[in-house]
Amino acid sequence: HGHAWIAPTSTDSRSPCPGLNTLANHGYLPRSGKNITVPEILDAALGLCLTLLINSHSNNILKEAFNLNFDTVLLAAKLGLLAVNDDPSSSQMMTLESLKLHDLIEHDASISRNDFATGDNLHFNETAFSTLANANPGKDYYDPVSAGGVQRDRLAHSIATNPNVTNSHKEITIRSRESAFYLGIFGNPATGVAPKKFVQTFFREERLPIEEGWVKSKTLITAAVLAPLEAMIFNASDWTQSQECEVIVAGN
Ligand code: HEM
Ligand code: MG
Known part of the structure; x- marks a missing residue:
């Protein structure tokens, strides 16, 4: 196939x-x-x-x-x-x-990779991933609140260990979208409730978790669908910026 x-x-x-x-x-x-x-x-x-x-x-x-x-x-x-x-x-x-x-798209405080200044920013790393792997204990799903907590903890780790950390509005915007992706694609895009098994297979193996029982969303996942998830993730992440960024100028 x-x-x-x-x-x-x-x-x-x-x-x-x-x-x-x-x-x-x-x-x-x-x-x-x-x-x-x-x-x-x-x-x-x-x-x-x-x-x-x-x-x-x-x-x-x-x-x-x-x-x-x-x-x-x-x-x-x-x-x-x-x-x-x-x-x-x-x-x-x-x-x-x-x-x-x-600092183009690749940013610090990733969910599954180390920071550029202190490690390998390309390959999946189980230690970096352990924050998400262990999130929402006692439940078999992740949700926007757990995802926000992961964002908070990964950023705190980067701030504590990486003197060159970049953490501006640009990064939080991209990071919120990425967390909404794993919740919305592998879970219910309306609520952001996503089975841990599916999310972990995706990150660890970079594989669609079809044999685990995942089927793709029946509704088309648009930016408008992800926006409420991003807002919930952001709110739960208790974010403050480390520095200003230049506004991204792009055609529309
Ligand atoms: C992270 C590029 C589409 C899910 C990233 C990163 C880059 C990137 C450069 C690294 C950021 C970092 O963590 O430092 C792109 C481009 C895309 C695209 C150019 C399309 C044109 C997608 C799609 C999905 C996705 C379709 C969902 C299936 C993610 C997730 C992360 C990520 C969850 C976070 C990884 C982490 O924090 O460890 N993307 N991406 N991306 N991307 Fe994509
Ligand atoms: Mg990164």
Whole structure:
């Protein structure tokens, strides 16, 4: 089957994003995660970037895999283009790994990766993930309150251990969306109640938890659907900024 899960080989390129890696592991994106040249981006390959703006290809990928609307990834897709490397002849011009570029989309206080300044900001790390793994004790699901607590605790850990931590409105905006993704995609997008088993499989194996019983949402998950979850997650995260950021200027 074209969309069976196959673990990446040592030469396949993967990103700091469990969502994109899952799409590659299931063959929705090139399994190599590489050889994504600018013409291919324009054509179809990375799909989740510029093609969003040009045709419906990646829109179909996101819907097929997650029933996710393209507007939920539009900002990440636009920012992701800035990760393209400078050598236009290179087959490495855009790889999934290109997205590890710190402070573009990649940020500190991730749920499942270490901070750039103090560790590996690319690969899944079980110790980093233990905050989420152990969240909402006594329950078999995560929800927006537990997700907000994870955000709070991961940020507190980064502030305590990383003298170079970046924590501005930009990061909290991106982080809230990412937490809403795992709740909304693997749980009920209206309430954000998500079975732990599904969420943990997604992060640990970068696999759709189909054999665990997950089915994709019956309702299309749009940015408007995720917005209330993001607000609840944000409120529960008890957030204060460490520094100002420049407002992100982007076309609309
Ligand atoms: C994290 C890029 C789509 C779920 C990230 C990160 C990047 C990224 C660079 C690393 C941020 C960090 O934690 O430091 C993108 C791009 C996308 C995209 C360019 C599409 C154009 C998705 C989708 C999903 C998703 C469709 C859901 C299935 C997540 C989650 C994290 C994340 C949950 C947080 C990981 C963590 O904190 O450890 N994404 N992403 N992303 N992404 Fe994506
Ligand atoms: Mg990170």
